[in-house]
Structure formats: C-alpha cells, structure tokens
Amino acid sequence: MFRAIRINACKQILQELVIPKAVQQRPLSVTCACLRRQEKREEEENVRDARKGREYNPADAETSKQYLQSKAYRDTYGDDPVWKFYRRNFRGHIAPDTRLTCVRKGVISTGNACPVCRDEYLCISYKNRDLLQQFLDPMTGEVLPSKVTGVCQKQHQRLLFEVAKAQDYGYIEKYFPLRKYNYSEYYKLAGLTKEILNAETEEMSENSV
Structure with missing residues (x-):
C-alpha cells in the first residue's frame, strides 16, 4: 500500500x-x-x-514644412515632439553623451538612429520654425540638452546654429533675461550725487514743456 x-x-x-x-x-x-x-x-x-545601412537623403526645408502639416506626420508623432518617445540604448543608470553622428559617408551606420536622422523628412533649418520649437525649452527658450532629446552630437550642433540663425532672422523669438540695476551704486563712479541728477532731470523736463 x-x-x-x-x-x-x-x-x-x-x-x-x-x-x-x-x-x-x-x-x-x-x-x-x-x-x-x-x-x-x-x-x-x-x-x-x-x-541600418540605408542611404541617408534628407529632404529640403520646404518639403519638411509640408511634411509637418501632413496626415502621415500626425499619425506617426501626433501632437508630441519627435523626440518624446525615442529610447536610447545604453548600459547603467546614467545616460552617457549621445553618439557623434548616426550617418557616415552618406549611410546610416546604426540600427537605432537619433530622432532626426531616422526620419529623412525632418530637416533642421532656420526656415523650419515648427520643428525647431520642438527642441526649445518653453521657459527659457534655450535648446534642450542632447541627453534629453537623444539627438546625435552632429545634429545637436546644427540645432544650435540654426536656432541662433532663426532668432537673428526673426523666425523665433529671442528671450533676454530681466535684470534690475541699482543706479545709486554708480553715482560715485560718475562723480555725481543723487541731488544733482534729480535737478538735471527736472530741468530737462521743464525745457521740454
């Protein structure tokens, strides 16, 4: 049993x-x-x-602007920036600097290209205002670090150049820090006192009237 x-x-x-x-x-x-x-x-x-190994033929600025307004772009990215859902491959907990470039000799040399190099219709140009604004900090107006966006160093340097060029041409608003000065500290350097400056300003106002 x-x-x-x-x-x-x-x-x-x-x-x-x-x-x-x-x-x-x-x-x-x-x-x-x-x-x-x-x-x-x-x-x-x-x-x-x-x-990987595909030829890299980026589109021009006008074609890229039309692509940003197309249905194909909305189906791919929606209303989010092109870099939001990009995930890098790295070991450890701290993200290292991005690779130098994704394209070598006109060919994509990696299987996980950066958000700009993987899409040939994304052209970084000072005329492409909508694309440049996706890489700007809404609070400071500065270009976001490459560790945040995941773009390679070559595209990041191009972003810095094209954003500065767009600000010079007036395509993008340039932010200036607000500074307040205490002008009383400069009276002694100028050899004037506050009473003399007030008298001069009053005379100028009387003459203008």
Missing part, C-alpha cells in the same frame, strides 16, 4: 517537472499576449536592421 502511494507521488512529481502547473493553468489570452509582444519585438528588430 505504501509502495503504491510512493509510486503515485513520484508520477505526480514527474508530471509537475515536465509540465509545470503555472503553464497548464495559464489562460489562453495571456499566452497570446506574450506571443504578440514577442512578434512585435521581432518586427521592431527587423525594422532596425533594415534601417
């Missing part, structure tokens, strides 16, 4: 080792979801591999 009990227990243990209960009791929907995630991950890897 005890021998039969031991044999049945051994059979049950072997069945659990070959086919675990967690797998037997897993719902079909969970299994299908795991398979879908795996297929999606494989598709993304295939897209990255196909993108």
